[in-house]
């Protein structure tokens with residue numbers, strides 16, 4: 001993680017870190033990366049404390065045991081593969097057919113080995129089938145295995161009233177049909193579900209136009225274009241911004257859709273360390289000094305790709321400093337706000353608003369409608385000429401069917417609630433409640449002694465468990481206690497950093513969070529995964545309910561919504 005004290009930014013300009021440290025103490029420090037406009041409107045929402053702190057690390061023995069666990073698993077894996085080869089054990093995994101053995105391998109060797117021998121042991125903690133809307137209590141189909149996790153079958157039993165800590169329903173807008181969705185129903189009656197054409201042919205509907213205008217207004221930019229799938233918004237649009245002769249500097253933890261888009265573009269890709277502005281600046285300098293490989297010509301374009309909130313880490317992009325760098329080195333900035341749009345910033349307008357930066361500081365805004373907005377699809381937004389170019393050039397507008405009008409109507413409903421236009425459904429209150437829930441949940445976990453990654457502004461709260469057996473046991477025990485949580489391990493994280501990811505929603509009540517925390521506290525002791533020895537019991541000395549409730553409320557911290 002980058003340390004913010006190393007390089008600092010005032011109004012988008014890089015400064016000597018030492019001077020900057022002194023500035024932090026003075027009243028000027030609120031200017032840190034925040035535009036004049038935002039300061040005047042008191043829109044800035046960065047608290048005094050630095051938000052880019054290094055994460056705590058567990059004791060060394062945790063890494064030793066984790067690697068030993070993998071080592072033993074791998075040894076047994078080779079032994080079992082050997083037995084399978086000689087017919088001493090049945091192989092249930094996919095294998096190449098005999099007549100294809102001269103083909104290029106279909107399955108990648110290590111990944112296949114890992115899935116067959118390690119992941120298969122703990123697979124029951126993944127891929128549950130839900131059978132209700134992703135509300136705070138949801139239902140899951142019970143599954144069992146008769147062959148040690150090779151296959152599963154549903155028993156027909158429904159596990160009901162599971163507390164949902166696993167869905168990206170950050171603002172609680174993903175619910176069963178209610179009166180807030182009347183216009184969605186009207187749209188269904190008027191248009192049906194399918195569009196049966198692409199945006200560039202007969203697939204642009206008035207409801208798309210309404211959605212795009214509203215989204216542009218929400219983001220405070222000139223224009224926006226909506227796409228039917230968030231993943232494809234990245235993978236099909238990044239290639240229209242850069243190509244041969246261009247350079248992409250991409251955060252090493254960017255989402256697979258960003259990586260795919262970067263690869264499809266044909267540009268040279270250089271990853272930089274996660275959120276590390278020093279490393280990014282080093283790459284920018286090198287790129288400008290050395291130019292393109294072999295020819296030494298200047299790069300046609302340099303595009304920096306980042307996310308607003310990183311979904312595995314819960315970390316927030318160091319936007320002020322990255323904006324300063326892109327200005328200094330005349331690069332372009334593309335930000336994927338899948339996890340931050342709608343739920344971050346005083347009025348949910350995302351990371352730019354959180355830092356109080358100018359709309360023009362970001363060249364290309366990307367986001368999805370799948371999380372806070374309880375629908376599906378994605379958007380690209382920014383200057384009108386940029387969005388016009390996307391309309392003409394995007395593979396998704398020329399070759400893919402456009403977004404269903406029902407989905408567009410659902411996004412409009414969610415946006416209107418968030419923007420306070422449909423006041424009865426509590427847009428601002430949802431954002432405020434989410435923020436309070438995140439803070440509360442994170443603090444309680446940290447005080448119990450868990451290592452928690454991420455930031456107080458991130459609705460994704462990763463709790464580090466490290467050893468894969470513990471990762472799986474954690475998910476299994478929580479589900480037995482009727483708590484649904486996503487557990488994650490290699491290859492989605494680095495080898496030793498297995499974790500559980502709690503997704504917080506504004507729809508969670510304090511009682512629900514307390515119920516979860518009580519169980520997590522006990523499971524943490526049982527599995528011995530409280531590695532951060534602040535406090536060994538859940539009854540915290542650092543935290544008490546009153547002290548949290550007495551803190552400045554969200555409303556006090558932020559100003560009126562933007563018009």
Ligand SMILES: Cc1ncc(COP(=O)(O)O)c(C=O)c1O
Pocket residue numbers: 229230231232234255257307311336338339368369370376377378
């Ligand atoms: C950062 C990021 N970008 C893009 C996507 C893809 O979006 P979608 O799931 O809406 O297709 C995701 C999915 O979770 C994501 O986390």
